Amino acid sequence: QQQVKQSPQSLIVQKGGISIINCAYENTAFDYFPWYQQFPGKGPALLIAIRPDVSEKKEGRFTISFNKSAKQFSLHIMDSQPGDSATYFCALTGAGSYQLTFGKGTKLSVIP
């Protein structure tokens, strides 16, 4: 059973546009929701994370929106740049846990 569903699978955005990636989860036991960014040949790296008691968190051009009642959270990349082209993974974890449950990933391509 897939615990977190991520969409879309792939995304093409023009430079300067907004990239939006969505994730939906079922198990409410999780209480921390990070997003990871992975470039080819590299391991995933933490981009931004949010707790469910916060509806939105912004770091630079990256924003997470969290809807606890709908059990959904999304990543918004404002003013998308070619350097943002990577695969993005949403994940679930719990406080004190070292186990991440990942979505299937979204391959983002930002074209000039």
Added chain:
Amino acid sequence: KAGVTQTPRYLIKTRGQQVTLSCSPISGHRSVSWYQQTPGQGLQFLFEYFSETQRNKGNFPGRFSGRQFSNSRSEMNVSTLELGDSALYLCASSSLLSGAYNEQFFGPGTRLTVL
């Protein structure tokens, strides 16, 4: 600080063989986790070690095993390799923060190809 290092970076094996992958965590990190990444299944948790003890294990067959040494370095072993074991194996390390989110720092992975 040096990041998580994994060796070897690439490995080619044949079915039925066994393989050992190595991971050196960030200095001071005592938790080491392993993940398997494939195009079909994505990133899946294998197991997590802390102070030489396996604390958590994912849904993988017993052919997948691991261990951690007193210096926090970790190895994972896959015995009787199958074609489906071809994947990128990622190691992640984390420091111990009680009650808080423990950021996982990933290494570049070992690309295993089983022929």
